Amino acid sequence: MDKIICDVLVVGAGPAGSSAARVCAMNGLKTIFIDKRKEIGVPALCAEGIGSYLFSYLPEGIVIPKEQLIWKIEGIRFCCENCIIDKTGGFWDGYAVDRTKFDKWLSCLAIEKGAQLFTDTELIDLIQDKNKYVKKAIVKKRRNILEVYPKIVIGADGVDSKVSKLLDLYEEEKYNIIEVYSWEMKNLNLENPNLEQIFFEEYVPGGYAYIFPKSKTRANIGVGGFSSKEKIKKCFSNFLDSPCVKKQINGGIKIVEKSKKAVFGDVAKKNIFRNVILAGDAANHNLKPFVEGILPAITSGDLSGKLASDISRGKNISHNYHLKEFKKLMHPHHSDSKYIEKYIIKLNKSNKKQKHLLAFGLCIGLFELEKIEEYEAMNYEELKEILIENGM
Ligand SMILES: Cc1cc2nc3c(=O)[nH]c(=O)nc-3n(C[C@H](O)[C@H](O)[C@H](O)COP(=O)(O)OP(=O)(O)OC[C@H]3O[C@@H](n4cnc5c(N)ncnc54)[C@H](O)[C@@H]3O)c2cc1C
Known part of the structure; x- marks a missing residue:
């Protein structure tokens, strides 16, 4: 059996x-990063929208090249029971990326700094010593089993984090995970191809449906919510059949399915455990309500990589320190996101008929966070009236 000795093993590319592998290598650590996919970024199970407000949160030295920004997004059209509200410019402005290229570009940044990438290589097991420190990882590269001896492990392996599961840190609960059913489609007749569209409707349980354009005639279309994949799949066909969507997809062709679970709440009990650090989705580092996680994952990976360097120099880092540092880095968006996460989960545990109206108002900033209890006390008709007054 082949053996590899390294300072840091990053699981997931x-x-x-x-991002974690890049900064570890920059700090002089012998860094291996592995991914079970044969090709980085493929398949791209994502709606591929990024907000330009997050560019300034990227780590030093990471500037997204123009060719990665494949389509300009001028804002978001929000729809709820025939009420339409457009939000454009500033916070709502962004781009579409192609994750099959974007993720490759990022992995190349790490390779350029000296990290070694193994694709088609899956983490199978983690062996701990008597003090629960990981001393060995078993990985499968095609048909070969390799033993990796890292000083530190970074679990950047996403929503189903094997690292978390092997260390018994993983806790999947109904409201921690959103099921998303989605397709990239072409030959569309989009109403305004430079606006993303997000729909809050009663038939989507606790979530929303979306159309995220990638060009004039191509878009990622999906539905995400707190329900089984089967139910969400049914919501997706209801969505395609709804009048304002039907006219835009008439003649549209499904190209590739992009369904995947998304992280909505803490899926790990701790983000740091002995010599293991979680990053990105595995650490619930995406922004709610829209699980915006591509750019926050880069910031999160960079933080985890820097902490790995500190740990390798003997510094003791706690779970709370990790949480605080990420909160600081993503200020104020992380705090707002945490509030919205808790509120949406609470809302979905209730049987309120008007819960999608409350979620809509909150997500578009029509109902201020501080006054949400006042809106909560209103009935369906009262809330609907406010939406109509503010809509187009
Ligand atoms: C349907 C959908 C649509 C989304 N749309 C958007 C959007 O439009 N904009 C946005 O900002 N965010 C979006 N998100 C969220 C975003 O995709 C994630 O937050 C982001 O990808 C998190 O990055 P990550 O590196 O933490 O995890 P991932 O991108 O999931 O990467 C994890 C990597 O780990 C690898 N891996 C997993 N297990 C193992 C193992 N055992 N061994 C080796 N490798 C392993 C995987 O192959 C994968 O490459 C969406 C999510 C979903 C599900």
Whole structure:
């Protein structure tokens, strides 16, 4: 059996893993990063929208090249029971990326700094010593089993984090995970191809449906919510059949399915455990309500990589320190996101008929966070009236 000795083993070469590997290598650590996919970024199970407000949160030295920004997004059209509200410019402005290229570009940044990438290589097991420190990782590269001896492990392996599961840190609960059913489609007749569209409707349980354009005639279309994949799949066909969507997809062709679970709450009990650090989705580092995680994962990976360097120099880092540092880095968006995460989960545990109206108002900033209890006390008709007054 082949053996590899390294300072850091990063599991996952998505945005969080590549960013973590990059900074570890920059800090002089012998860094291996592995991904079970044969080709980085493929398939791209994502709606591929990024907000330009997050560019300034990227780590020093990471500037997204123009060719990665494949389509300009001028804002978001929000729809709820025939009420339409457009939000454009500033916070709402962004781009579409192609994750099959974007994730490769990021992994190349880590390779350029000296990290070694193994694709088609899956983490199978983690062996701990008597003090629960990981001393060995078993990975499968195609048909070969390799033993990796790292000083530190970074788990950047996403929503189903094997690292978390092997260390018994993983806790999947109904409201921690959103099921997303989605397709990239072409030959569309988009109403305004430079606006993303997000729909809050009663038939989507606790979530929303979306159309995220990638060009004039191509878009990622999906539905995400707190329900089984089967139910969400049904919501997706209801969505395609709804009048304002039907006219835009008439003649549209499904190209590739992009369904995947998304992280909505803490899926790990701790983000740091002995010599293991979680990053990106595995650490619930995406922004709610829209699980915006591509750019936050880069910031999260960079933080975890820097902490790995500190740990390798003997510094003791706690779970709370990790949480605080990420909160500081993503200020104020992380705090707002945490509030919205808790509120949406609470809302979905209730049987309120108007819960999608409350979620809509909150997500578009129409109902201020501080006054949410006042809106909560209103009935369906009262809330609907406010939406109509503010809509187009
Ligand atoms: C359907 C959908 C649509 C989304 N749309 C958007 C959007 O439009 N904009 C946005 O900002 N965010 C979006 N998100 C969220 C975003 O995709 C994630 O937050 C982001 O990808 C997190 O990056 P990550 O590096 O933490 O994890 P990932 O991108 O999931 O990367 C994890 C990597 O780990 C690898 N891996 C997993 N297990 C193992 C193992 N055992 N061994 C080796 N490798 C392993 C995987 O192959 C993968 O490459 C969406 C999510 C979903 C599900």
